Amino acid sequence: MHEMSICESLIQIIEGEAAAQKFKQVLAICLEIGPLAGVELEALHFSYDVVTRGTLAEKSRLEVIELPLNAWCMPCSKNVDVKQRFDACPDCGSYQVQITGGDELRIKNMEVN
Amino acid sequence: MxxxxxxxxxxxxxxxxxxxxxxxxxxxxxxxxxxxxxxxxxxxxxxxxxxxxxxxxxxxxxxxxxxxxxxxxxxxxxxTDILAKNNEYAATNRHLFQQKGIFALNLVSSPGSGKTTLLTRIINDMKSEFQINVVEGDQQTENDAQRIRATGARAVQVNTGKGCHLDGHMIGHALESLSPEEGSLLFIENVGNLVCPAGFDLGEAHKVVILSVTEGEDKPIKYPDMFYASDLMLLTKTDLLPYLDFDIEKCMELALRVNPKIKILQLSAKSGEGMESFAQWIKATRSAQLVGHPSLKASA
Incomplete structure (x- = not known):
């Protein structure tokens, strides 16, 4: 979805941090993104190059750590491996599966100058 | 180190x-x-x-x-959460709603599901009991706000231009120009899009997803994020069911699979069938939301 506006929010956060932490250039930025964040990584990389032009993050590297989708099956009382929000438990077939992680969309750190 | x-x-x-x-x-x-x-x-x-x-x-x-x-x-x-900025704006909106006892709903759907028609109908049904304001989100034109204003409700049109969704900041600005009354209802009609608006909190009490029976019954699993984020699903245009192959049971089953807590109502804004239930849901959830707030007494 909206990868372009995500990149624009990124630039806003970077500019705020630049003022607070006194740096002038971003060399690399590292994001953590879960599979349920609704972010298409290819579109994100494309938008990032476009949006960072003329900013202090121009020509910087965009690194993405892809986080796993975590789910808890209630009948089995254990973590199970599902691919999407509405998947059944691969072991018992129940739909009582609670997603416990995977919608993360955050900046982890930046390499700056 | x-x-x-x-x-x-x-x-x-x-x-x-x-x-x-x-x-x-x-x-x-x-x-x-x-x-x-x-x-x-x-x-x-x-x-x-x-x-x-x-x-x-x-x-x-x-x-x-x-x-x-x-x-x-x-x-x-x-x-830092990348959407933290939006969440701050949403929290500010939510705080304002709470203070003034405003019950805000964020209506989301694909384009053409009949959001505006449904809105004009529910406004006409409820305007004798409540002050109603509307924020209309569309990429371009002021057509929808005009249709709402024809009912007598106040409306602000937000044109997102390039944007695919409304965000907390836009709503904040819309609230400045609307300045909704204490104890009023606020309907936010989001941009017709079943993907992006799911990720942006506006400060609303509930997201309401509208699915018309002229669409596919598998929409809930095609666009699971939206159905997961919503608390109420309205199956609309039910007056057309006799002419369609829409499997309503299947659709509800898929919606509940994505979101076991979602409430589902069937209605037709055209025939009026089921509109009463939607009005009841609004009143009941509003009362639950505003328990202890003075504006609840005033309107009860």
Missing amino acids: CTVCGCGEGQTVIDGKDPKKHTHSHDHSDGHDHSHEHPHDHDHSHDHIHEGHDHLHYGNGPAHAHAPGLSQSRMVQIE
């Missing part, structure tokens, strides 16, 4: 070696490992910025990293 490997420095003597030099072992993927020494006598300051009381410490000054390529630059830990 080195921010890359976490090793300390300046700690007396380790294994008889100069404390200003320390040893690094490296494992290489080709199977060999080796250790080497290197000097470590740079100065650094240790300022911390304390932001509020959330115990985030942002290192200021060079982060003594000695990994290759990091010597000139430094690493800054951010750990």
